Amino acid sequence: MTAAQGTALGGRTGAAVLTDADVPAALAVCATDPVGSVLAASRLEQAAATGLRRAGGELWGYAEDDGLRGICWVGANLVPVLVPHDDAGAARALDAFAELGRLRGRRCSSIVGPADAVLGLWSRLRGSWPVEREVRASQPSMVIDHEPAVAPDPAVRRSVPEEYDAVLPACVRMFTEEVGYSPASGPGGPYEQRVRLLIEQGRSFVRVEAGGGRWRRPRVVFKAEVPAVAGGVAQVQGVWVDPERRGERLSERGMAAVVQTARAELAPTVSLYVNGYNTRAVRAYRAVGFRQVGEYATVLF
Known part of the structure; x- marks a missing residue:
């Protein structure tokens, strides 16, 4: 001491x-x-x-x-x-x-x-x-320290600053679905600044599809971030798939792409934690090659 x-x-x-x-x-x-x-x-x-x-x-x-x-x-x-x-x-x-x-x-x-x-x-x-607003007492902590077990999605890549206006709405939708309220507070708000910073740091991953039909502009259909990297571990957060595209295995192949890049360029071990009741997500991460090594919990205010 x-x-x-x-x-x-x-x-x-x-x-x-x-x-x-x-x-x-x-x-x-x-x-x-x-x-x-x-x-x-x-x-x-x-x-x-x-x-x-x-x-x-x-x-x-x-x-x-x-x-x-x-x-x-x-x-x-x-x-x-x-x-x-x-x-x-x-x-x-x-x-x-x-x-x-x-x-x-x-x-x-x-x-x-x-x-x-x-x-x-x-x-x-x-x-x-x-x-407290909510206690999430059982969140499996999962890691992968080898190549993913499914083929990475070649369309998933790092987002770039010019895509901020497309990335931010996807991030807000994910947060609102996950936590129950919108984090948005204006152009210079803390959440908006966080999204910009992750893009600038190369920690924001997306699959962007061209506009078509009722979509006039390109839209993000898969996204994930890697905000925490330390001690040989890179933690993925904010994994989201557009509700209209769920069921197409975008999450498995998208996560495989994130894992492949993160292990090559950020840290040899990639981790995440997921709500235990989200059995669909747990199955998807296991399909990629993640295994449970512990348990997280979150108390939300």
Whole structure:
């Protein structure tokens, strides 16, 4: 444990807000579970280069005598990551994070990450934070670290900035279907900026078809993003197929194309998490070659 951690974590909560000096130790915690921690690790890798403030979040830590035993990345999402250890140690860490969370209040729109940590933390915070809108307690965490088992769709490729006006509506439709409300807030809104940034970073993948019939302009019929890359893992999110084109295996072949490019250019292991009740999606990902390695959970506010 660093001197900074020792000072910060010696307070009455047992957990504390950490500083830039603690980012390497936090990344070491993430390295104990690269797939489960990729959401936090991707932001911490940015913080290692630019500082926590510019990375857009806050870092909480919990330490015991043998070092840092857990962290939470707190930004738009709160992502808890615990070093694998005994149940009593995990309970102590979650107790400490819950106390710190009660003191600082809710700033995130969700708690997301490995299910045991997310659900354990929320069980301690419930009643202190505003009532949750939804709890998704069972989200299989899946990975593929080999070539896809189906032929990639050759029409799926990275989107380009000139296609933003076609990509954004598809992203908004996906989010609205998945979460239940529109994320759109105007041309310069945070969601719109996120879509632009992913396109600029080469992390947005689409299949675009030419306009025809009632479609006057080209439209996105498949899309996916890879917003989190860290520790040798690239996490796919936002997979969507136009409802009019579902049932044509666009998701399987589209995901195969995303996996092929992501493994070649971003990280050797590609991961995702999916709602357990979405059995159709789970079957599609298994057909591509994904296998379940754990479970995520999400608490939505």
